[in-house]
Amino acid sequence: xxxxxxxxxxxxxxxxxxxTVKCTYSVSxxxxxxxxxQYPNRGLQFLLKYITGDNLVKGSxxxxxxxxxxxxxxxxxxxxxxxxxxxxxxxxxxxxxxxxTFGKGTHLIIQP
Amino acid sequence: xxxxxxxxxHEVTEMGQEVxxxxxxxxxxxxxxxxxxxxxxxxxxxxxFNNNVPIDDSGMPEDRFSAKMPNASFxxxxxxxxxxxxxxxxxxxxxxxxRDQPQHFGDGTRLSIL
Numbered sequence: 543x544x545x546x547x548x549x550x551x552x553x554x555x556x557x558x559x560x561x562t563v564k565c566t567y568s569v570s571x572x573x574x575x576x577x578x579x580q581y582p583n584r585g586l587q588f589l590l591k592y593i594t595g596d597n598l599v600k601g602s603x604x605x606x607x608x609x610x611x612x613x614x615x616x617x618x619x620x621x622x623x624x625x626x627x628x629x630x631x632x633x634x635x636x637x638x639x640x641x642x643t644f645g646k647g648t649h650l651i652i653q654p
Numbered sequence: 655x656x657x658x659x660x661x662x663x664h665e666v667t668e669m670g671q672e673v674x675x676x677x678x679x680x681x682x683x684x685x686x687x688x689x690x691x692x693x694x695x696x697x698x699x700x701x702x703f704n705n706n707v708p709i710d711d712s713g714m715p716e717d718r719f720s721a722k723m724p725n726a727s728f729x730x731x732x733x734x735x736x737x738x739x740x741x742x743x744x745x746x747x748x749x750x751x752x753r754d755q756p757q758h759f760g761d762g763t764r765l766s767i768l
Contacts, residue, residue, distance in 0.1 A: 574754045585658070585745055585759030586697075593754045632697065636753045641687075641710065644697045 544569035546635045548645035555623045556653050563618040563648050565633030574636040575616040577607055579629045580647070586632060592616060603627070623652045656680070658760035660746050666766045672734040675763045678727055679748030687757060688721055688731050689745040697745075703729065704751060715740075736767045 546567045555561045567573055574593055578586040590601025597609045607618045616633060628651050636642040659678040667673060679686050687702040701711040706723045714721070718737070723729040733740055743764050747757040 576756060578759075583761070585747070585761045586757075588756040588758065591754070591756055641699060641702060641753070642757065646696045 544635050544643050546633050546643055546645040548633055548648045550648050552649040552651060554651045554653060557625055558622055561620050561623045563631050563650060565616045565645060566614050567616060567635040568614060569635050575609065576634040577618050578632045581629050625652045625654055628652045658746055658748050658758055660760035660763050662763060664764045667736060668768050669737055670735045673736045673765060675731040675744050677729045677746030677760060680758055683748035684751040685749045686723060686729050687747040691743045691745060738767045741765055741767050
């Protein structure tokens with residue numbers, strides 16, 4: 543069965559600093575990896591995905607993610623955090639026999 | 655372009671009552687998903703449809719839950735009878751066919767069973 547782990551319940555970053563939200567995955571076969579963001583009282587919004595090709599994927603709102611096959615990781619990054627980036631972030635993995643599997647989510651808090 | 659539309663946005667009802675949640679997917683999308691989100695259990699996939707056909711309902715908690723997709727533009731999730739432990743936010747999402755396709759979520763229905 544496929545799975546995804548987000549080891550941090552919460553990440554605190556000062557505005558203007560770089561941010562990283564961690565994600566590791568397990569799936570048989572080639573993974574399809576996604577990041578979503580959820581703002582309060584809203585549904586999840588798609589940020590970016592990795593299917594194949596370049597290990598560095600660029601997405602919406604200045605976010606990017608780095609696929610590392612040897613470490614089975616897909617960490618979300620942004621060079622300079624904004625207060626408006628504060629939200630709940632979900633990593634998801636697909637490509638196995640199951641559908642899309644979501645992580646538990648990481649609360650990102652950007653402090654002014 | 656309209657996104658996924660869910661109704662109602664909020665529902666408060668007493669236990670034992672029937673609850674029906676509605677979803678209109680994005681036009682042209684062939685896959686539809688129902689999720690439930692709670693603080694304790696996070697985001698759980700309940701059921702998904704491809705081309706209006708239920709593919710995997712293994713996440714449906716019990717027989718009190720049922721879902722239908724009578725056509726490509728409408729789906730319902732029904733709980734009968736409802737129980738307080740069903741209180742959660744229920745999301746509908748749609749996508750094009752294919753495991754590499756991103757899902758597009760509605761804003762959810764916040765359900766409270768008293």
